[in-house]
Amino acid sequence: MAVYVYAVTLREHPCHLTGLTGVGAGDPPVRVVESAKLRAVVSDAADEVRPRRRDLAAHQAVLDRLLADGTPLPLQFGYTAPDDDTVRQVLDERADAYLDALAGVQECAEFNVKAAQEEAELLRGILEDSPRASSLNQQILAGDGDPRLPLELGQLVAGEVEARRSNASAEAIRALSPPARAYVVHPPTGEDFLNLSLLVPHDGESAFLEAHAALARDAGPGVRTRLSGPLPPYSFVP
Template sequence: MSAYMSYSYAVTRADASLEESLSQMRGVAEGPVRLVRAQGLAVVVSPVPEEDFGETALKARLEDLDWLESVARAHHAVVEAVFARTAVLPLRLATLHLDDNRVRDMLDRRADEFAWLLDQLAGHVEWGVKVYALPPAPGSPEPAAVSAAADTSPGRDYLRSRQRQRRSGEDAWRAAHDAVLRIDAAARGLAVDRVQHRLQEGELATGPGYNVSNNAYLVPRERGEEFQSQLLGAAESLDGIRVDITGPWAPYSFTASDDTDDAQETHREGGAEAETTERKAGTQ
């Protein structure tokens, strides 16, 4: 018989009606979703097979992006189902305990912290804002080099070309920096908190350009449309910049650090990739 672990999705307040609404839901690995209660709070959990989610197996699985995406989709679906009904503290992807008793112990230890966070986050949502510096369009004209005919030579032409490229790159990054400051100022005029995430590169980056800012903002739910409008307005006149706004999300970036008893949570080196995969799964 396979051994099972408790996969934890989120912390919320204990609620019989919530538990009933989740009773028909399936989570990661098709496990039935339920609540583990303590001190008026609850962790949303489901069972997962230890052979796939034990520490050694999990480290290997995190390298499989297809598997990781399927877990992220299921994780996100459960968190959003809870968030649609009440305040929630999403836990990190692949937060695991050996059993429900360990989950309950964690709730007992951190009940005051979780209750305070739930009060702070009630009525708020998370918006993601990424700023990208766009490369020059192919065939864009370069400033003409002014030089005497006597100064023209293949070597000098090459050096001038390199100087123009360097100046162009410096100008682009300076413009991107100014754009980030402008967009952040507009966002923070409405947000109550901000978290700066690691810049996205390689497969984690989406669309054209180089990611120069990757922030999450905590915004009152009723001001979401105003938030989008303000940021799009701030970005409208900025050349060479792309702004990607996603949300509203459950407040993934503003919850407490995860707590596991056996170092079973997503290892930190793969955490950013897992978090981004989770976010992508929710938007597709």
């Protein structure tokens, strides 16, 4: 029978999994497959795995439980193997790589910070700070029909938006990264100008949370940050 794989841990990880049910139909119990140096946390997978809400929650619940007792190496949702023997073989063949990766994340958790600025506040700031943008906007509002004016204003505003978001992102990274062991900048979406994942050691969490609180407090008008974590270190799996 196929098995669904949640994570790889050190052999010494306690893997307290009692009471957890896994991904897929029938609420399969979560269990451990061991090799000489590693453990894989798995459950039986009798059907096709789909990203249903219940299954996504089950996947995350397993990783959260593992994280409470030591940092696991999390696998993305949907990873399956043909059987336990295949899992054990992969653990043996890739033992050195898994051990190196686990060493890099031990005693850490991932935190994700997203930040966005309300478009109205962003545009208001550009018009206040840029005499040329303000002049163009006033001419357009006054009824000047020159078609070049909206084009120039649009190009100017687009450039300012990109520059301001880039600067705000860089400032946030400088503020948040010192307590972290590593960080990854993801492409932001929507109105976000920042999507940042940080690998934060447990003994640096207080400093990191203080840095985030200061960033949220001083970020400027219309800027909001969203913090998620502690999380398994998804962004730091090689």
